[in-house]
Amino acid sequence: xxxxxxxxxxRHVEGAPAIEAGGRFLVLSLAVAVLAFSMMQTLLVPxxxxxxxxxxxxxxxxxxxxxxxxxxxxxxxPILGSLGDRYGxxxxxxxxLAIFVMGSVLAAVAGxxxxxxxxxxxxxxxxxTFPLALAIVRRHLSGAPQRAAFGWLSGTLGLGAGAALVIxxxxxxxxxxxxxxxxxxxxxGTALMLVVFFVPxxxxxxxxxxxxxxxxxxxxxxxxxxxxxxxGGSWGWISLPVLGLFLLAVISLFALVVVELRITxxxxxxxxxxxxxxxxxxGLTLFLGFIPYIFYVGLPVLLQAPxxxxxxxxxxxxxxxxxxxxxxxxxxxxxxxxxxxxLRIGAKSTAFLAxxxxxxxxxxxxxAPGNLAMxxxxxxxxxxxxxxxxxxxADLVASLAPRDEVAAAMGVxxxxxxxxxxxxxxxxxxxxxxxxxxxxxxATLPSFSTLFIVAAAVSALGAVLTLALRGxxxxxx
Numbered sequence: 001x002x003x004x005x006x007x008x009x010x011r012h013v014e015g016a017p018a019i020e021a022g023g024r025f026l027v028l029s030l031a032v033a034v035l036a037f038s039m040m041q042t043l044l045v046p047x048x049x050x051x052x053x054x055x056x057x058x059x060x061x062x063x064x065x066x067x068x069x070x071x072x073x074x075x076x077x078p079i080l081g082s083l084g085d086r087y088g089x090x091x092x093x094x095x096x097l098a099i100f101v102m103g104s105v106l107a108a109v110a111g112x113x114x115x116x117x118x119x120x121x122x123x124x125x126x127x128x129t130f131p132l133a134l135a136i137v138r139r140h141l142s143g144a145p146q147r148a149a150f151g152w153l154s155g156t157l158g159l160g161a162g163a164a165l166v167i168x169x170x171x172x173x174x175x176x177x178x179x180x181x182x183x184x185x186x187x188x189g190t191a192l193m194l195v196v197f198f199v200p201x202x203x204x205x206x207x208x209x210x211x212x213x214x215x216x217x218x219x220x221x222x223x224x225x226x227x228x229x230x231x232g233g234s235w236g237w238i239s240l241p242v243l244g245l246f247l248l249a250v251i252s253l254f255a256l257v258v259v260e261l262r263i264t265x266x267x268x269x270x271x272x273x274x275x276x277x278x279x280x281x282x283g284l285t286l287f288l289g290f291i292p293y294i295f296y297v298g299l300p301v302l303l304q305a306p307x308x309x310x311x312x313x314x315x316x317x318x319x320x321x322x323x324x325x326x327x328x329x330x331x332x333x334x335x336x337x338x339x340x341x342x343l344r345i346g347a348k349s350t351a352f353l354a355x356x357x358x359x360x361x362x363x364x365x366x367x368a369p370g371n372l373a374m375x376x377x378x379x380x381x382x383x384x385x386x387x388x389x390x391x392x393x394a395d396l397v398a399s400l401a402p403r404d405e406v407a408a409a410m411g412v413x414x415x416x417x418x419x420x421x422x423x424x425x426x427x428x429x430x431x432x433x434x435x436x437x438x439x440x441x442x443a444t445l446p447s448f449s450t451l452f453i454v455a456a457a458v459s460a461l462g463a464v465l466t467l468a469l470r471g472x473x474x475x476x477x
Contacts, residue, residue, distance in 0.1 A: 041161050064117060229422045
């Protein structure tokens, strides 16, 4: 009985003509899947006050509508990425999108906060679409088309999160909060059909036993860490529950490293992740996740503060989203422009440029938070740098990780981006609540300047970290 064709044979003989003919549909299908996931990160931000009134909950509890999505995503991304490496990325992508649609429908018809939260947890599984999409691109495209696809997907990731702030506000003012989840279900269903019809299957990896111990340690470690980060502001950063969660996270993640180094089929290959260039790339991704959330939290507060207070612009939710839209568009354009930069000046210089742009943008907003033109223009620079940065990090991870572990490595990289985002939100809240506040306890213009200086400092630290990268382009081994 003849043996099945190898992955390389499938790519260059059987798969190449079909992929060449439908390559644009391949990337489009994956981009829609990533767009559905990225939009649901921030689509509900304008609706949090509505949920508080609808279900009679306070602000910290309402925050779990966002936190549960991040928690589930942080856990699901590396696990589903690893399963994709073993059983086929397209197959796991289809399962992931189906769960996302189920969660969207469940949340749309939720009659209680518990049901809504469960729906959000199911939606969070969609975080895995990004690493799975990058792994599919890595398997079926190469060279310039591969870099271009990475740029599309990375740009879409940032565009979705930014544009959702606008869409969420408009929908909320014109309809009910249930429509937000209907939008998610429609986008997820569309992505599911596109993946079924236009994404080719790839050969399965080597069958192996599931690393249940590693999976359990990863779940406990990440849930403990992100729970402590998200609740530190309300529970108290030095309270016993928060300190206990941080300790549990450290113990669990340390045990994970020990276990993964000792077994033959680990969930996460620590030796691969320990490679210097990959470790630096993951560190940069942590910063790239952190910095935008400083602005996602801070700018709406700044723009919507009453004009009479002298510390805001008096915008509505929709007007706030429109002010942030140029930054979201430039995230997308930055992702599209990054492949050209990588080819021309290399990954190292491109990453340095990305963090430098974010730093300049942060400083510009910090200098004049009361000037609307300055806020819009310099936040757009932050968006441009963020789009370039995500794209170059995706290119680096895809080129540095072994071919049969790309999705798992992307999953871990996605976890760090999620952790950075989860760190950004509470830190922004703490700064605005404690630094240079008015007698009434409201944030003032110096409060916002301090917050954006924090973003600038983190950008500068990231720019220094890029100097540890190798000089050649990310696409070369």
